[in-house]
Amino acid sequence: MGKVLNRKGRLVPMSDTNLLLTITIVVFFAMYLAAMLFIGRGFLKIQTLFNILNENAALIILSCGMSIVMITGGIDISVGKLTALICMSAAVNLDYHNGSVLTAILLSLAIGIAFGVVQGYLVAYLNIQPFIVTLAGMFFAKGMTTIVNSTQFNVQNEAFLALKNTRVYIPFLGSVNKLGKFVPAYVEIGVIVAIVTVILLFILLRWTRLGRSFYAVGGNSQSANMLGINVRRTRFAAHLLCGLLAGIGGFVYFLHVGSGAPSHATGAEMNAIASSIIGGTMLTGGVGNIVGTFFGVLSLSTIKNIVTLLGLDDAWWTNITVAVMICIFLVVQSIVLLRKRSRS
């Protein structure tokens, strides 16, 4: 176990990143299969899986940004409150300032990038702990949200609502309803955005110089410096990218809920961290995979769905289950990595 064939057909030990990715994917499918077999009901419908995607498109994008920062050896805890700020700003722009969907999108991206630039500068060039910097960013975003608008309101802009209600039907997938009629499955626009993001970031991390620099810096930043990698620029880029993804994710979240509220996306940063960890990204940096993160988000929300379908529909039950699952994942990961170390 834990070995792959290289091109010459010899066995080479799997890299930590790929090993953890494999664990995550296997666990996700095992869990989903178990849910289909033992709970049945909704889990047998393909739309349930798509609903999980619809609900979590924004979280997938936020988690991707989180993973990149974590691979580089940092963390960003501002993304949740940043999402709330983006929702509120976009909502205000649409309804109070005669904005269009385009200006709302541009505004969202601009806010995300602005946070990325400032936080990235503080972390990379002034050497401040990412936790502290993004903690400050979190409070700043929280305060700004209330300044922009202190109460919740639903967006009335028609062009926006049309986009929000757009459903992309998948004709060949679906289920037959009680009346015997075939109902095709659908996803929202956000899911398409999320999947494209995952694919692009996967390519970025696997095949580009910047992507590989993230891993090198996270693995050992001093060595990376000696190897000729510009560590500061790489760290800056990670936070910038995380900010940009928070901008995209924030707008996708807004598109899903269609309202602005200070309480939006509460705890999203923690869910993003949890998803990244379940997806095989290590907090110590240098190890992680975007595809893993994608499955991390799916695993996390599948757990929540299972808990709900079992009739334990209490927030604390969900939380306890998630906590236990994260612990199990971490234990499995460290056992596998330890066994691999001791064998080599």
Place this chain on the structure above:
Amino acid sequence: MQKDSVLEMRGISKSFYSVKALQNVDFTLREGEIHALMGENGAGKSTLIKVLTGVYQKDGGEVFLKGHEGPVSIKSPEEAQKAGISTVYQEITLCPNLTVAENMYIGRTSGVITKWREMNAGAAKMLESLGIPAKAEQQLGTCSIAVQQMVAIARAVDMECRVLILDEPTSSLDESEVAKLFRLMLDLKARGVGIIFVTHFLDQVYEVCDRITVLRDGKLVGEYAIENLPRVELVSKMLGKELNDLSEIKGSGDGVGSDEVIYEADRLSSVAAKSPFDFTIHKGEVNGFTGLLGSGRSECVRAIFGADKVTGGKVMMDGKPVHISHPRDAMKHGIGYLPEDRKRDGIIGDLSVRENIILALQVLEGFFGPISRAKAEKFADEYIKLLEIKTASTETPVKSLSGGNQQKVILARWLLTNPQYLILDEPTRGIDIGTKIEIQKLVLKLAGEGKSVTFISSEIDEMLRTCSRLVVMRDGKAVGELKGDELTQNKIMSTIAGGEK
């Protein structure tokens, strides 16, 4: 700039925390030569190299490179690489989470896209031509330290550099690996690469180098052709004094010890030292563990100190059974342990010299009985003087000291606890001759005072000078015990090799 030189450094100066690390140093490297950079710890070798590679910025002076008009300014390792200067450091400066191939190519490829296929093929070819036992697709962290070191060299070789800096590359390599490295160096030399070779092993200098530049206390002593500088003179130039101590340091105490048994282990084993071993040490005795790298010598002493999880065996101290399962237990029974890897297990880099020195004593006293500032100051001053630790003040962070002085700080830490049994695991690795001899003398002095010492070193002649009894290890097992007349280089070698009949 001279016609045949590839690198000239003129009047380089650099200071840290008001310590002058380099003062007005000149250095010239010619095409196709292997140039040894010698000096004691703290002489400024590492600083000079870090200035050259852009890790540190120089305070004054100029650097000239072949092919560049006028002085060049190198502000980062990235720029140094681009200018054709590659470095292999003593500590591995690669990323353990990446593959071998990636470590060889990252940070120096042009283009945005990583071409895995090309990279793996190129790396595999390079690894094969250099005879490095690693696979291109393998994650670097799964290779042994020696292999990682060779991967670093392969990277430098592949970069077709003009200047190759090898900063103590041999300290973690065994003999056959060193020979392989030397073949490689001579090959590069023939291709016209200028090689700067930093090492503490005199034999190695005389084996491969053409020229020697000696530094002392941050100043240039001189540049010599190898044939004009006999060994003894080199050593005296490095130390700045004539030295006859080398052969006759035994005598301040013979390190044989009395009959009184201080420590006795019966079939002791740990998670790291899997096969159980017996071990006894007497009062005032200096004994040693010897064997090749990876033969299990460090694992044994770590088991004695409780540094790894103890899995079995009985331990007696002063004739009474004791239970040691944690370093704290060992310390309470008067055992001190100076670890092999001082950066990882020894110093706490960001703390001051004073804080590092009192650390072990503070643990013994308990954290609710803090050592007063004045007392700590007094201890620190006392040991800085005793061991001649070169530091700007007691408040200097330990990480800014040179390797040998860091080692002395850890030694001071243990001496302060006044242990009856002190274990020194490779205390002289990566340390200059002057300090080495001081440490060897100190070991014998401690033995003369009735303390027992276990001394581990990769250098056999050093063990012969200090130890009165040697336990020889091979493949995790003690395969012989030598004392008295048996303590000769040949006998040790044959026991290590397994030639006894």
